[in-house]
Structure formats: structure tokens, C-alpha cells
Amino acid sequence: MKVCPYKALSVLESLGLNALSYKTCPATASVSACCTALQSTSLKTSVHDPSSPAYHISQANYWRVDNTQFYPSCIVQPRSASDLSTALSVLVSTNDNTPQCRFAIRAGGHSTLVGGTNVEYGVTIDLSVLNRTVYDEEKRIASIEPGARWKDVYGALAKYGVGVAGGRGGTVGVGGFLVGGGNSHHSALFGFACDSVVNFEIVLPNGTLTTANSTHNPRLFRALKGGSGNFGIVTRFDMETFPQPRNSIWGGIVTYEHDETNVNAQIKALIDFTANVKNDPYASLIPLYTYISTMDRPVIVNSLVYTKPYADPYPDAFKPFYLLSNISDTTRQTDLEGLVGELEPESGLHSNFFTVTFANDAAILKKAVEIQERLIRQVRKIAKSSEWNIKSLYQPLPVDLLWLTWDHIDDTALFDWVGETFMSELDDFARSVGGEYPYVYLNYAAESQNPLRSYGEENLEFLKAVAKEYDPHGIFQTQLHGGFKVTLA
Secondary structure, three states, X not given: OEEOOHHHHHHHHHOOOOHHHHOEEOOOHHHOHHHHHHHOOOOHHHEEOOOOHHHHHHHOOOOEHHHHHOOOXXXXXXXXXXXXXXXXXXXXXXXXXXXXXXXXXXXXXXXXXXXXXXXXXXXXXXXOOOOOEEEEOOOOEEEEOOOOEHHHHHHHHHOOOEEOOXXXXXXXXXXXXXXXOXXXXXXXXXXXXXXXXXXXXXXXXXXXXXXXXXXXXXXXXXXXXOOOOOOOEEEEEEEEOEEOOOOOEEEEEEEEEOOHHHHHHHHHHHHHHHHOHHHOOXXXXXXXXXXXXXXXXXXXXXXXXXXXXXXOOOOHHHHHHHOOOOXXXXXXXEOHHHHOOOOOOOOOEEEEEEEEEEXXXXXXXXXXXXXXXXXXXXXXXXXXXXXXXXEEEEEOOOEEEEEEEEOOHHHHHHHHHHHHHHHHHHHHHHHHOOXXXXXXXXXXXXXXXXXXXXXXXXXXXXXXXXXXXXXOOOHHHHXXXXXXXXXXX
């Protein structure tokens, strides 16, 4: 690392960014064989080095702040699938097996994996310019590019009175979400969001642009639904839509005091809701047990969503939750675009996700709350961060997402320990009562977890075989930086 050239610091200041926080840069693009090769192609105006405003704008737009601390030698922003094919072909053919030719792929930049979407000294492929959503009214298919954000997708489709099964956070990117599976407000109706994809347009590791669907490249089509970035870079997702007129969704956030009475009632209500999801698949629930240090107290938060119009005060599926006395309630008739901002995760903080899956069992949920409360007490005594949060989202399957954020980098090891301890203790307890389940949801998984292996040996061997078929030289296992690799699962 070295001090940024004066020109780069001037660019930062002109953008209103804090130059001191960007005071180090990698070697300039000219010493990277891959960046030099990219700049000699038709992509020249889309390749940005540390002296470019576009470079620093891209760097500043990662959700997990740790990923802004990786400084690629250059960032390439393809404007079409053809551009991306050219970029990938150049990176592979020019690869000199140095760090400067490793590459990372970033769609929305929402990953919590450190280095999962950015790379030190290498080349970051930033797909943010590939962000179009096009609707075919005759086929009722939405064609969505990987750099789009879900809030914008919903807004584009609302003009036609349709929706898709997509992300529940508005700034979450399309690309990583869909190849990781994708949990949505419509999961009980349509499965994971990837189940609604009928066709992938993809650039293979050799630069070939092709498609994968049920009749063309069917094995690749299957593998892309949860197999993550092991097979190429998807440039377009063609998704089935469903009728979703404006203001046709009931939903919002309801907040409750975190006391013993409410905790016990919440757990009972959650157990009953999960057991009956099949009876009313329009009901979607995200329950959070959350501690926010600036409030210095835990609270219970429920995101309640009903994906069709509802006239009465609340749908019957949520009745047990409405028997609890609440602090606040934002539920109303709205639409997908208006709803996804309410659970928008904080950006610009250090953060991490951990996940575990277990049986729908009240004893396991009570143990989870007990572990979380103990860990909160321990963190309060030693954390250096002035702002830190520990949140658990116990959502049906049930899948638990433990979501940790903090503002002091010295606390990274502490919060990694919190995540590992929580998951280990909860998984051990679930196993002791016969309620363990091996599945690890990839989009929630921490770097230390192994989601691809959790699919089972047969599925993992299938993914390995498909990766070998479409990437025989292992480009996406070795030259691609970060992510969950089938060869390491």
C-alpha cells in the first residue's frame, strides 16, 4: 500500500468524501498487467484507476465498511453483457498469476463476506451500471440485470401492476441475492426467489455469452439456483411475475417491549405461525430480537407482511402478535417499493452475518434468547464501539440470522467471537433435543460457515461436476477472489 497520488485525493475532496479515510491506494493501474490490458480494449472508458472519481464512488458504496478497505488496481464497469464478456476474456488470457490479475465481482455490494466483492491490488468487476429492468407484457417475464437494486426493480414493475419474488431490503443487489437462493416476502407462495428464474444469461469463464434454462444448459440452470458464483457471471435474470397492483400489500413494523411476558408470548406466536404457514402462504413474518447499544435496552420487532390486499385491522395469521401490547405500529396498505425500506440495514458500519437452521421448537427459541441476552451482557462490559447492535431474526423455515454491527474496528474479533459462540451453543442445544438441521442459508452465512456442503453430499458433487464442466480450468475457483467455492466446500 502507498499514499494516494495528489490527484486522487483532490478527486475525493471534490466529491465531498473524507480524503483521510482513503489515504492509501494500491499500485497504480499501470503496473497491473490485467488493468493495462483492459485499458487497451474497447472498455477503456469503463476502466477506472485510483485517480478517477468513478473509482472512489464505487469504493464508497459497499454495505460492509470493511470491504471499502480493499484497493483494487482498477475497477471495470461493463455497460453490456458484451462488455463483460470482453473483460472476463481479457482477465483470463492476461492472467500472470499475480495478485494484480485476481478479480472480484460486485453487484449490489451488500455481501458481509470480507473481500467477497472487492480485491486488494486486483481487478474489481463492478456490475452497478448493469441495472436495467425490462418487462415483457406478453410473456409476463421481467428481465433484470445483476446490478439493479430491489427497490428499483419493484418500482419499475409497479408501473405494469406486477411484482417478482425478490429481496426484502431495497438496496440489496439482484445478482448475489438470486444465485444465493433468495428469501422473499413471497417465499411461502413461490419458494426461494431463484425458483422464479426461468432463464439466466451468463458469461462463462472462457468469455462465452450463453443462456441456461430448463431446455438449454439445464444442469447449469439448476446449479445457478443456489450455487453462487462458481460457474460464471450472470448478466440477466428472466423472472416470472405475478399480479401486484399498487397499494395491494398490507404490512409494516410493530415494536414491543422486551420483557418476560412478551418474550414468552412472542415465542408461542412464532411457533404457531411457522406451523401454519402452509395454511396462509400470503403471510410473511420477520421477527427480530434486537439490542441497540444507543438505546441500552433490548426490544422485540416484528415485520408483518401480507402480500395481498386486506381490509380488516390485521390478517388472522398475525392475530397472536396483535394480542401483545406494542410500542409502535406502522402497518398499512402499501406496495413492495414502499415496504422494503423499513428493514433497510444500516450501511457504513462493520458488520457480519451468521446463520443456523433448526426445528420449530419453543425450547430452542428460548435457549436462543437466553444465549443472546448473556452475550449482550458480556459485550456491554468490553466493547470499544460507541454504537453496536446484536439482532436475531428467527424467521420460518426456521432460519436464524444473527446480524451484528459495530463502529470500532478493534471490536471485529469480539463480534466474530459472539457470532461463533452463539451459533455453536445454539446448534449444540438443538442437537441435544433432536432439533438440529444441517442447512446453512448461503446469503446469511459467515465466512467460517460452509453453506454449499450443507446442501448434502449428492448436491455438492453435482455442483462440483457442473463447475468442472463449465469452468474446466478452475478460473472461478482460483483467479476469482472471495465467495464460497465448491472446491473448498
